[in-house]
Amino acid sequence: MDRSDRPVIAEFVDVHRHYRMGDNVVRALNGVSVQIRKGDYLAIMGRSGSGKSTMLNILGCLDRPTSGAYMVGGRDVARLDDDALSEVRGREIGFIFQSFNLIPQLTVLENLEVPLFYQGRVGPESRRKAEYLADRVGLGKRLEHKPLELSGGQQQRVAIARALMNDPLFLLADEATGNLDSNTEKEILDLFDDLRRDEVTIVIVTHNQKVADRADRTLWLKDGQVERFDVNRPAEVAP
Amino acid sequence: MIRDFGRIVQLGMKSLLLHKLRSSLTTAGILFGVASVIAMLAVGEGASQAALEQFRDMGVTNVLVRSVKPEETQQSSSSMWSVLDYGLTYAEADRIERLLPRATVVRVREVQRGVMRGEAFRVTVVVGTEPSFLLASNMKVAEGRWLTDLDMLNQENVCVLGHKLAKLLFPLDNPIDQTILAGTDDRFRVVGVLQGQGRAAGPSGITYDECVFVPMTSSRRRFGDTIRNLSTNRFELTELHEIKVHLAGSDEVENAAMVLREMLLPMHKVRGDTEITVPLELLQQEEASKRRFNLVLAVIASISLLVGGIGIMNVMLATVTERTREIGIRRALGAKKKHIVQQFLVEAGVLSALGGAVGVALGMIVPKVITEVFEEKTVVLPQHVLLAFCISAAVGVVFGLYPAWRAANMDPVEALRHE
Ligand SMILES: Nc1ncnc2c1ncn2[C@@H]1O[C@H](COP(=O)(O)OP(=O)(O)OP(=O)(O)O)[C@@H](O)[C@H]1O
Ligand SMILES: [Mg+2]
Numbered sequence: 001m002d003r004s005d006r007p008v009i010a011e012f013v014d015v016h017r018h019y020r021m022g023d024n025v026v027r028a029l030n031g032v033s034v035q036i037r038k039g040d041y042l043a044i045m046g047r048s049g050s051g052k053s054t055m056l057n058i059l060g061c062l063d064r065p066t067s068g069a070y071m072v073g074g075r076d077v078a079r080l081d082d083d084a085l086s087e088v089r090g091r092e093i094g095f096i097f098q099s100f101n102l103i104p105q106l107t108v109l110e111n112l113e114v115p116l117f118y119q120g121r122v123g124p125e126s127r128r129k130a131e132y133l134a135d136r137v138g139l140g141k142r143l144e145h146k147p148l149e150l151s152g153g154q155q156q157r158v159a160i161a162r163a164l165m166n167d168p169l170f171l172l173a174d175e176a177t178g179n180l181d182s183n184t185e186k187e188i189l190d191l192f193d194d195l196r197r198d199e200v201t202i203v204i205v206t207h208n209q210k211v212a213d214r215a216d217r218t219l220w221l222k223d224g225q226v227e228r229f230d231v232n233r234p235a236e237v238a239p
Numbered sequence: 240m241i242r243d244f245g246r247i248v249q250l251g252m253k254s255l256l257l258h259k260l261r262s263s264l265t266t267a268g269i270l271f272g273v274a275s276v277i278a279m280l281a282v283g284e285g286a287s288q289a290a291l292e293q294f295r296d297m298g299v300t301n302v303l304v305r306s307v308k309p310e311e312t313q314q315s316s317s318s319m320w321s322v323l324d325y326g327l328t329y330a331e332a333d334r335i336e337r338l339l340p341r342a343t344v345v346r347v348r349e350v351q352r353g354v355m356r357g358e359a360f361r362v363t364v365v366v367g368t369e370p371s372f373l374l375a376s377n378m379k380v381a382e383g384r385w386l387t388d389l390d391m392l393n394q395e396n397v398c399v400l401g402h403k404l405a406k407l408l409f410p411l412d413n414p415i416d417q418t419i420l421a422g423t424d425d426r427f428r429v430v431g432v433l434q435g436q437g438r439a440a441g442p443s444g445i446t447y448d449e450c451v452f453v454p455m456t457s458s459r460r461r462f463g464d465t466i467r468n469l470s471t472n473r474f475e476l477t478e479l480h481e482i483k484v485h486l487a488g489s490d491e492v493e494n495a496a497m498v499l500r501e502m503l504l505p506m507h508k509v510r511g512d513t514e515i516t517v518p519l520e521l522l523q524q525e526e527a528s529k530r531r532f533n534l535v536l537a538v539i540a541s542i543s544l545l546v547g548g549i550g551i552m553n554v555m556l557a558t559v560t561e562r563t564r565e566i567g568i569r570r571a572l573g574a575k576k577k578h579i580v581q582q583f584l585v586e587a588g589v590l591s592a593l594g595g596a597v598g599v600a601l602g603m604i605v606p607k608v609i610t611e612v613f614e615e616k617t618v619v620l621p622q623h624v625l626l627a628f629c630i631s632a633a634v635g636v637v638f639g640l641y642p643a644w645r646a647a648n649m650d651p652v653e654a655l656r657h658e
Contacts, residue, residue, distance in 0.1 A: 057652050101655070115572045
């Protein structure tokens with residue numbers, strides 16, 4: 001299938017995000033327009049301070065644009081209140097963080113159930129789903145372990161499984177492999193490739209060219225603006 | 240919904256267990272507050288119930304007029320053989336009867352004597368009184384009969400024993416129709432035994448259960464009106480030691496008390512050799528002082544629970560700061576502000592409810608120990624326990640509110656960046 005045939009699931013329309021620091025204004029994002037289509041595997045790169053995390057936070061509905069529109073599922077996120085924003089995060093987005101961010105006092109299974117808990121969907125079904133996803137990331141036997149009993153790579157796999165629990169529109173990963181050694185990094189990237197074959201949409205932020213090379217396209221940010229797009233792979237992907 | 244709440248509580252417990260020492264110390268603040276409140280209430284309630292029962296035993300429809308031995312002056316004590324003359328007279332009892340025609344007037348004389356039967360001996364009080372005594376002091380006959388008008392008329396040498404005295408003098412056999420010796424040469428035939436009464440006592444302070452009762456007339460004839468006081472070795476002339484004025488209803492008490500005060504005051508004011516006791520008034524005073532006591536207690540309780548609450552707030556603020564990142568994660572995973580508020584409120588609630596529960600247990604044990612060690616009556620009322628527990632739980636919620644609000648209003652992005 002051609003990329004242009006796939007539906008747009010998230011779209012930035014001239015997004016600005018400005019921080020007021022006393023008298024001067026930091027333009028962390030300064031007019032960004034991007035479309036993310038279902039099945040995309042997009043890497044965001046750029047120098048430190050270029051606005052990558054800011055962009056990802058807005059994509060993840062953790063933050064709102066100062067101006068411009070951010071459309072997810074046909075709605076303009078900029079106009080939603082805090083509760084509605086939480087709702088969108090809970091239903092449509094899967095987060096993967098650099099430092100894994102599992103909740104230390106909960107077991108693997110309980111960590112996996114957190115996203116569904118806030119939608120009142122915890123029950124036997126959520127448990128089956130957690131077991132299935134834990135299996136899929138290779139941690140089916142570690143459900144009752146606490147995060148600190150796992151290695152960094154294993155923790156990140158749990159985090160990926162957790163991000164998939166709510167069947168999100170897309171996964172967002174900020175330096176997901178930044179805290180891992182190169183072998184473990186490769187395992188995680190292989191897992192991403194796996195997910196992509198299942199048409200999971202993935203957006204990653206990275207400093208690492210090797211990581212970015214695994215994505216289909218790379219978006220380069222500079223001073224809060226889109227500098228250029230690299231296409232690493234032919235337009236038609238996914239079987 | 241219920242299951243979700245159960246999960247939040249479970250989660251709260253887990254988080255609290257992360258800092259066992261800190262959580263237990265915080266809990267202790269509430270614990271001791273609750274325990275001390277319950278214990279104090281129990282002691283207060285016990286004391287007041289004991290007082291109330293005592294006044295009730297005197298009879299709430301009675302007004303008691305008693306003879307009081309006046310302070311001895313230098314002059315009167317100079318002679319061993321002078322007679323100390325004080326107190327109520329037969330004539331006064333008759334006057335009371337005329338003034339208050341609807342009241343039952345019971346005359347009482349108390350004479351201290353050693354009472355003997357076989358080997359058993361006991362110094363006690365021989366109460367000389369009238370048949371109406373039984374009604375006025377709300378006592379009942381256990382065995383045999385009570386004193387009658389005929390006994391009075393014939394000045395019979397019969398007696399009725401108090402419950403304890405009967406046990407003491409006749410541990411094994413039936414006392415009825417046996418003879419006891421009062422003093423050196425006064426014999427009385429036992430015609431009845433009273434039921435145990437408890438605390439009620441005459442002016443001497445010895446409970447009726449330990450007394451022996453004889454007809455008024457016999458007492459006068461046998462012992463005379465001038466009696467040697469066994470403890471001071473002085474002769475005292477007192478016609479009546481007590482006049483019980485028994486009224487038909489408690490609504491007549493106030494008026495009767497007024498009449499009696501007005502009647503007796505001119506005669507006895509100077510020497511102060513009588514006193515009027517109105518159990519109903521004492522009862523009302525006790526109830527009023529109990530209300531005051533409870534108010535003071537409520538203030539102390541609020542202060543101690545306030546201190547506990549501040550402890551909780553302190554710990555919850557620390558917890559919220561420590562778990563900023565967790566809050567960020569939860570927000571990213573779809574938690575709304577209300578979920579975060581819920582989580583930390585429940586945690587604070589669990590903390591204080593736990594303290595409350597243990598405090599209740601401790602608060603119920605402490606009064607038992609007090610009763611055991613100090614022989615002080617204590618009463619733990621269920622409503623006091625419930626109140627203390629509810630207040631402790633409420634303290635947790637109230638003082639958890641601000642920390643929870645702070646947690647919920649963190650910016651998710653900032654929270655996630657927090658180290
Ligand atoms: N909360 C904030 N308040 C003020 N300025 C901010 C804030 N967050 C980000 N900025 C500024 O916005 C700009 C973009 O920051 P951002 O974190 O998006 O960069 P980045 O590309 O993720 O950098 P890095 O690669 O170092 O993570 C920077 O100049 C940063 O200082
Ligand atoms: Mg960044």
